[in-house]
């Protein structure tokens with residue numbers, strides 16, 4: 001082998017060695033690239049999962065905020081609204097009075113973005129009339145606005161305030177009268193006059209007692225929405241109420257005629273409440289009729305409803321007062337109600353009983369001709385009641401027209 005050959009062999013060996021090294025590097029490189037791809041793919045999956053979880057979280061939060069009754073609005077530091085829940089949406093691009101809300105939100109938001117928390121009450125004259133409170137909460141990176149409709153709360157507060165004022169007035173009157181009468185009595189020497197004064201004190205005390213009693217009944221009925229229910233036959237409830245009114249009816253010379261109802265007419269109800277409602281309707285029919293007048297009571301089925309009508313032929317109610325007679329302490333004729341011992345709470349009790357039983361009370365009346373109050377209740381067809389009707393000491397008789405809807 002000459003020198004040239006030796007060099008060629010050497011070069012060949014070197015090239016081979018370099019080739020081997022290169023191939024090994026390429027293999028390693030490919031493995032490294034494959035590893036990097038796998039890591040990148042895993043990273044992508046993780047990011048996708050995190051993104052999906054974040055989207056899920058955001059949409060759950062949005063759904064939760066959509067479910068609340070307040071309007072919620074979130075703005076970024078530049079003042080751009082990045083979230084509005086469903087209620088807040090109704091004020092966006094609003095016209096007329098709702099535009100006032102949007103304008104106020106804009107102003108308060110600008111203040112919140114410079115770190116000033118605030119609230120503002122806005123009265124919208126509607127209709128419907130509404131009161132809204134807008135509250136802002138500044139964040140490090142934006143601000144939150146809450147729009148709260150407090151109309152119902154305001155209305156309830158006003159009703160409660162009126163009620164307390166009415167009660168105070170209703171009780172103050174007899175207490176004041178009793179005080180004056182008692183004072184006069186202490187200075188009275190004539191036994192006949194003293195007796196008359198004492199009798200008037202007793203009347204006032206009874207009047208106050210009736211008001212307190214009705215208030216207690218009303219409070220009990222209001223808190224007994226889910227009271228125990230039992231199947232009560234219309235006949236039985238009517239008989240019980242008529243029995244309670246009997247002494248008063250006899251004293252006033254009023255005849256109560258009851259058309260005996262189908263024994264299958266049953267209402268799943270709180271018996272005490274139903275009897276109390278019927279008693280109040282009968283009491284009014286007796287109080288607001290002339291002596292010798294007739295009051296009729298009848299119960300009829302009307303589809304899946306039971307209608308118990310109490311009809312009198314008394315003074316009647318002016319058309320303009322018909323809607324209001326169910327309000328607490330509302331009286332068409334103050335003097336007459338007082339002289340008959342009315343508390344102004346009877347029909348409020350009846351209406352509460354009806355609503356508690358998913359029913360209603362309606363009235364038809366003509367001035368000078370009389371009134372018909374009808375208690376409408378869902379009929380219970382499941383359970384006929386065999387309970388005997390309590391004995392009655394006022395006339396009961398089927399009259400012409402029995403079974404007619406009043």
Ligand code: ADP
Nearest residue numbers: 284288325331332333337342343344345346347
């Ligand atoms: P009151 O205790 O004054 O009778 P209610 O709430 O029972 O209070 O009735 C409210 C008002 O409705 C009464 O003051 C009376 O003016 C009127 N009213 C109720 N029932 C009758 C009726 N059957 N006939 C005429 N007016 C009635």
